[in-house]
Amino acid sequence: MQGEPVRLGVVGLGFMGQTHATNASELGHEVVAGADIVPDIRENFETKFGARTYEEFETMYENEDLDAVAVSTPNAFHEDAVVAALGHGYDVLCEKPLADSLEAAERMAETAREADGFCMVNFHNRVSTAAELFKGYQDAGHFGDVRHIRANYIRSRGIPGVGSWFTNEELSGGGVVVDIGVHAIDFALYLMDFPPVETVFGVTRNQFGNRDDYVDPDDWYDATEEAVFDVEDSTTALIRCADDRTISLEAAWATNEAESQEFVVRGSEAGARLDLGGDELTMLEAKSHGPDHLVESTVSDASIDHVGWKGSDKRFLDAVVAGQSPEFNTIEQALTTQRVMDAIYRSSESGGCVEVGEKR
Known part of the structure; x- marks a missing residue:
């Protein structure tokens, strides 16, 4: 066709x-x-x-x-x-x-x-100017060997409407991990070129979703008598990949912290900072041209068509x-991300580190 x-x-x-x-x-x-x-x-x-x-x-x-x-x-x-x-x-x-x-x-x-x-x-x-810039510099070898990524997707207050399927485990399969944490996991693995994932240590929490005094300035939350909230509203995880590459994850629907979708990449030759779905890439480097010094530079005058x-x-x-x-957003990559999510839940349940790929 x-x-x-x-x-x-x-x-x-x-x-x-x-x-x-x-x-x-x-x-x-x-x-x-x-x-x-x-x-x-x-x-x-x-x-x-x-x-x-x-x-x-x-x-x-x-x-x-x-x-x-x-x-x-x-x-x-x-x-x-x-x-x-x-x-x-x-x-x-x-x-x-x-x-x-x-x-x-x-x-x-x-x-x-x-x-x-x-x-x-x-x-x-993944379809953003910042991601395209990062991948371009990465393909040129600018960052060297990427060893760690700090991944954040944090809302101060942003629990989806209670009574919707998002907060009902039977319909969703989980809470913040499967709603917005999944984006952070996928994006971090994408920036790291999807290395094999080996082990995960994770904790999930439900601190805000069932509170009668929940404060909701932007009116995301709409509790009713029939509402179901049986999922987590935040998670912290450490994901260990092959060759000792690591991803640290923070995801929250609600927490007493400033909102952030910042990703920080540590490479052997340079580092980077970019927002999930953002349009700017900041690069962090150490140079010896003249006195030893640090350089922080931001690319902000580029754009791509049709983002998000x-x-x-x-x-x-x-x-x-x-x-x-x-070769982009493949089902095999999505399966890897699903295995990481499953491992976060298993780790939180067991209280220990778990291998990725085992059944929950």
Whole structure:
């Protein structure tokens, strides 16, 4: 189908489903159909995109002539929608995390290995000016041997609406680790070129989600009598990779600390500082031109087209048009990230360091 617009189906028509549909339309592709169990959401999607909608994604797969599918359901339903789409030969963009459990993620990856189509996972924060700058300098050898990354994704107060699926472990598979921690883990591994991960020590906490006196200046939190909050709201972890490379992780929906999405990279020749999804790269170096001295320089006058969600959607749709599996945001990389998340939970439960890859 080289050169032709992609015929896209969307599973899960909430905010992210509509985001994928909007981006596809703006990029010149055709939103053919959507599936969601909620009638009002289907009706809204039909009106907004002029697409046919279905209650069940299986019916959409059977009835529609699609090239690709974007899956943006709650995490617990990723596996069924993705596996069925791959079974039909479609290329698939799956929302992060890959699944609600390591077992489900492994089954999805196994299916993708045998499928005609490919599965890409929507880690959209990789598509930023800061990340592209870092990778350019890294490929040129500027940082030397990267040995450690300090990864932060911290909200002072930002627990998603209680009563939504984000705070219900049955639907999400976890709390802050699988919602925003997953971005920090993936991005750190990406900056380190995805070395093999060996062991993890992690702690998860629930300090704010069930408090009656929770303070919420930006109105993220909407507690009701039916609300479920049975997940963690912060985590700290140390991830040890091959050759003694390490990642230290701090992720929080709520904590008494300033907000941060800062990543600090330590290399043998230079270091770097950049924000997740940011547009500036700061490099930190020691020089001996004249007296020994330290140099801190910031690149801030560069930009790339189509960052974030739209940039990720474009890379997916371009790969569909080209008929080639992308080497970016691959399902195997997402599986590695899923294994790290699983290890954080196992470590927190056991109180000790755990090997990555074992079943929870």
